[in-house]
Structures are given as structure tokens and as C-alpha cells.
Amino acid sequence: MDLFEKLLSDSGPLGQHKFIDNNFYMFPKLEGEIAPRMVFKGSEVLTWSLNNYIGLANHPDVRKADAESAAEWGLAYPMGARMMTGNTVQHEEFERQLADFVMKEDAMLLNYGYQGIMSIIDALVDRRDLIVYDAESHACIIDGVRMHMGKRLVFPHNDISNLEKQLIRAERLTKESGGGILVITEGVFGMSGNMGNLKEIVALKEKYNFKLLVDDAHGFGTMGETGAGAGEEQGVQDGIDLYFSTFAKAMAGIGAFIAGGKEVIDHLRYNTRSQIFAKSLPMPFVIGGMKRLELLKSQPELRENLWKIVRRIQSGLRDKGFNLGTTKSPVTPVILSGDPIEACNLVVDLRNNFNIFCSVVVYPVVPKDVIMLRIIPTAAHTTDDVDETIAAFEAVKVKLLDGTYKRAGWENVKKVVSM
Numbered sequence: 001m002d003l004f005e006k007l008l009s010d011s012g013p014l015g016q017h018k019f020i021d022n023n024f025y026m027f028p029k030l031e032g033e034i035a036p037r038m039v040f041k042g043s044e045v046l047t048w049s050l051n052n053y054i055g056l057a058n059h060p061d062v063r064k065a066d067a068e069s070a071a072e073w074g075l076a077y078p079m080g081a082r083m084m085t086g087n088t089v090q091h092e093e094f095e096r097q098l099a100d101f102v103m104k105e106d107a108m109l110l111n112y113g114y115q116g117i118m119s120i121i122d123a124l125v126d127r128r129d130l131i132v133y134d135a136e137s138h139a140c141i142i143d144g145v146r147m148h149m150g151k152r153l154v155f156p157h158n159d160i161s162n163l164e165k166q167l168i169r170a171e172r173l174t175k176e177s178g179g180g181i182l183v184i185t186e187g188v189f190g191m192s193g194n195m196g197n198l199k200e201i202v203a204l205k206e207k208y209n210f211k212l213l214v215d216d217a218h219g220f221g222t223m224g225e226t227g228a229g230a231g232e233e234q235g236v237q238d239g240i241d242l243y244f245s246t247f248a249k250a251m252a253g254i255g256a257f258i259a260g261g262k263e264v265i266d267h268l269r270y271n272t273r274s275q276i277f278a279k280s281l282p283m284p285f286v287i288g289g290m291k292r293l294e295l296l297k298s299q300p301e302l303r304e305n306l307w308k309i310v311r312r313i314q315s316g317l318r319d320k321g322f323n324l325g326t327t328k329s330p331v332t333p334v335i336l337s338g339d340p341i342e343a344c345n346l347v348v349d350l351r352n353n354f355n356i357f358c359s360v361v362v363y364p365v366v367p368k369d370v371i372m373l374r375i376i377p378t379a380a381h382t383t384d385d386v387d388e389t390i391a392a393f394e395a396v397k398v399k400l401l402d403g404t405y406k407r408a409g410w411e412n413v414k415k416v417v418s419m
Contacts, residue, residue: 013364020344020414024351025360034058034252036381038357045357046385048375053222053330054302055379056292057252069287077283082109082269086280094286095257097293102220102228102245103237104259108269111281113246113256117215118144119274120244120258121184123267124213125150128179130170132163132210134196136189141215150179157189160200167208181209187216187230188223191361191374193327195219195230202239211241221250221296222330227303247285251292254285305379306330313377313386320394332375333361334393338400343371344413345405346396352416354392371400 011018014026023029023041030047031039034057038047056062080086091109099107110116121144125131129150133141136157145152151173155163163183170181185196201212216229224232229245231237242260247253258268269275295302310330318324323335338346343362350356350373361372375389399405 017340020410024416025344025347028357030357036378036385040351040357043352043355045351045355046388048356048358048377048381048389050378051218051249051376052252052378052380053250053376054296054306056250056295056302058380059295061295062252062288062291065291066284066288069284073283073287075282075284078280080280081276081278082280083276088280088283088286090283090286090290091280094290094293097290098257099259101226101293101297102243102259103232104243105262106265107257107259108265108272108275109281109286110256110258110272110275111278112254112274113217113244113248114140114143115274116246116256116258116272117141117244118147119272120213120242120268121145121182122147122273123271124211124242125182126179128174128177129182130174130177130179131182131184132166132170133184134158134186136192137184137186138190138215138217141184141186145184150177157192158194158197160197160204163201164204164208167204167210170210171208180211182213183210184213184215187214187219188329188331190218190331191333191365191372192325193218193329193331193333194325195223195234195328198231198240199234199236202236205239212239213242213244214240215244217244217246217249218329218331220245222303222306227296227300247289247292250296251289253289253292255281255289302379306377309377309379309381309383309386312383313375313389316386316390317393320390322393322397330377332377334373334375336371336373336397336400337369338371338405339369341408341410341413342400342405344410345408346371346400348413348416349396349399349405350392354395356389356392 036047037044078086078088095107095109117140125148127149131145131148131152133145133154134157135154153166155166174181188195219230221227223230231240242258244258246256314324314332325333325335340362343360347360359374361374366372
């Protein structure tokens with residue numbers, strides 16, 4: 001078969017729904033300043049889909065640092081990869097600050113979170129080694145594991161008993177291969193909002209020889225006494241061998257980092273292909289990143305404001321009978337029952353008639369007949385925003401239960417979103 005003919009005959013699990021879309025569900029355009037209220041298809045909407053956890057995206061000090069560093073350095077500097085001509089004093093200083101903040105010996109900057117952790121996994125293991133990972137790990141981890149040429153074992157989400165069984169099996173297999181064991185999990189899982197059982201995983205180190213890599217993209221800046229993440233929250237930061245996070249969430253920026261022991265981080269500097277063969281992180285992202293980290297550390301009220309909103313919306317929704325699953329973090333999944341037709345009509349109603357914009361998640365990301373409305377509270381939201389949203393959710397829940405959205409059908413969806 002012709003390669004392109006094959007692609008056009010199978011659009012994939014998301015592409016198969018493109019016939020109903022007009023930048024409504026996928027590739028929507030939110031316009032205006034980054035804020036709780038933005039413009040969607042000409043109307044102002046209350047937005048709960050931005051990972052701007054502590055409100056830094058439009059913080060005046062951040063905007064000033066970004067603008068001044070762009071004016072001073074431009075977006076091209078430094079030219080080249082870090083190993084060749086792209087290293088600077090500022091890059092090294094930012095790494096030092098990050099390592100200190102997450103209580104590790106050293107840190108390495110990465111251009112992007114997704115490609116960064118894929119390449120980190122690739123640099124850590126060879127075909128003799130074995131990876132054990134949580135089944136609900138983010139796609140970037142799954143893709144990194146796919147690249148691994150050796151064996152990999154998966155354990156059901158947060159199932160420590162099963163993880164121990166996999167570790168017993170892994171030790172037997174690596175005894176034969178002469179390799180080591182890498183366990184991968186997340187600090188905060190981005191869909192469910194619950195935390196990885198880091199304390200229990202770290203405790204298993206007393207019985208089994210493995211190293212632990214934690215992706216804490218949603219925990220960094222939001223969890224723990226100082227915001228150092230889920231490891232700090234659970235009191236086991238020192239038991240995490242490699243701590244990874246992106247700047248795209250609480251830091252409202254571009255880039256990522258990996259932190260750990262100095263010798264291991266040095267090894268990664270010389271072996272992480274996505275950094276060795278890619279241009280260095282531009283200077284404005286580095287200067288701006290340091291300003292964001294400074295504010296994260298010096299203004300704990302930002303994180304306090306976030307948690308005020310988190311507690312209000314989560315307790316308010318639960319009081320109204322909504323199922324929020326097992327979230328222990330700002331990530332707020334609202335779990336409903338319904339098919340894709342009902343999900344689409346519900347979202348049309350929320351966005352067009354209630355002016356509420358939040359993400360919707362359906363099968364295959366969640367089980368069939370499950371609709372997940374994913375809310376990301378931020379420090380920039382207000383209690384009035386919360387109350388307005390809860391009232392809207394109550395209204396659409398009534399329509400979902402009485403069959404309004406099912407009766408509307410696909411034709412209603414296609415008609416509305418094509419406008």
C-alpha cells in the first residue's frame with residue numbers, strides 16, 4: 001500500500017473525529033492576555049485549561065524580565081548546542097539554583113520536557129537494563145520506554161504490591177543480563193491529580209536495588225512546604241535519585257530540567273542526545289526562568305492563593321455530588337458518565353451558553369462511557385470564578401442526566417461547532 005494512502009485511510013483515535021471539529025475541541029484558539037477570562041470564538045470565556053498554576057504567566061516582574069532579556073540578548077543567543085558554543089554563565093547559574101531548590105547536588109537544563117525525558121531515559125539505560133514503570137505514566141515517559149532496547153515491566157497505577165512483584169522479577173532478569181533497574185513514576189499524575197506513592201516506592205529500596213526517576217511536572221511549584229514538589233510533600237525527596245520537571249506548568253515558561261547526584265548529571269550532560277545535538281535554550285528563557293524561580297521562592301502567597309482556589313472548587317464540587325476521583329493536587333478531574341455524543345454536546349453547552357472553557361477527555365484516554373472535565377485552578381482565579389463554574393456544572397449535569405445531550409445527537413454538534 002502507498003504510505004500516504006494508508007495514513008489517509010486511518011486518521012487515528014483523535015483524527016477520526018476531525019469531521020465534527022472547527023477548532024472547537026481540538027486546536028482551539030484562546031485569544032487575549034493569558035488570564036482566567038480570555039476570548040474563544042468571539043466571546044469571553046472563563047478559562048480552566050491553562051497550566052499557569054501560581055499565576056506567573058502575566059506577573060509584571062516576569063513580563064519585565066522576559067522583555068528586558070529579549071531586548072538585551074535576542075532570541076538567537078547563545079548559538080549552538082551547550083557542548084559546543086551554547087554554554088553560558090547564566091545557564092550554569094540557573095542549573096545551580098534549580099538543584100538547590102529541589103535539594104539535589106546538580107541539575108541539567110533541557111530544552112523541552114517531552115523530548116527531554118525521552119532522551120534522559122535513553123541515556124540512562126542500555127539493552128541489559130530493565131525499566132519498571134507506572135501504567136498511567138505520561139505519554140513522554142511511555143515513548144521513552146518504547147525506545148528502550150531492553151526489557152520493560154509495567155505495574156498497575158500506584159499498585160505497590162504489584163510493583164514489588166515486578167521488582168522481584170526484574171532482579172531475576174537483570175541477574176541474568178548483568179544490568180540494572182530503573183523505576184519510573186510521576187509525582188502528580190496530570191489526569192487523575194493523585195500523587196505517585198513515592199514514600200512506599202522509596203521504602204522498597206531497602207529490599208531491592210533500583211534507581212528512581214520521578215516526573216514531577218505538576219508537583220513542582222505546587223506541592224510541598226516550599227513548592228519543591230511531591231517528594232517534599234511526602235518527605236522522601238532524598239530518596240528520589242533523579243527528579244525531573246518542566247517549566248511549562250507552575251513556571252509558565254519553556255524548558256525543563258533533571259536533577260540528581262553530580263556524577264550522574266555529568267554523565268547525562270555528555271550522553272543526552274536531545275541536548276547534545278540541539279541548540280541551547282535561548283537566553284531570555286534562562287533569565288526569565290530564574291526570575292520565575294525567584295518569585296516561586298520569595299512569594300509563597302502565590303502558592304497559598306492557588307490552594308485557596310483549589311480547596312474552594314474541589315470542596316464545592318464534592319458538596320454538589322460531583323466525583324473528583326482521588327485527586328490530592330490542584331489537578332481537578334470531574335468524572336461523569338456518558339458517550340462521545342453527550343460529551344461533545346455538553347462541552348458545546350458549557351462553552352457557548354455558560355461561557356466556561358475547560359478541557360474534555362473521552363475514550364481512549366479514559367474508559368468508554370466516561371466523560372472527564374479537567375479543571376486546572378490557578379492563583380489568578382477568584383472565588384467568584386469558582387462559584388460561577390460550580391453553578392454551570394450543576395446545570396449541565398442535570399441536562400446530562402435527563403438525556404438532553406444524547407437527544408441532540410451528532411448533527412447538533414456539527415452544526416454548532418461549524419459556526
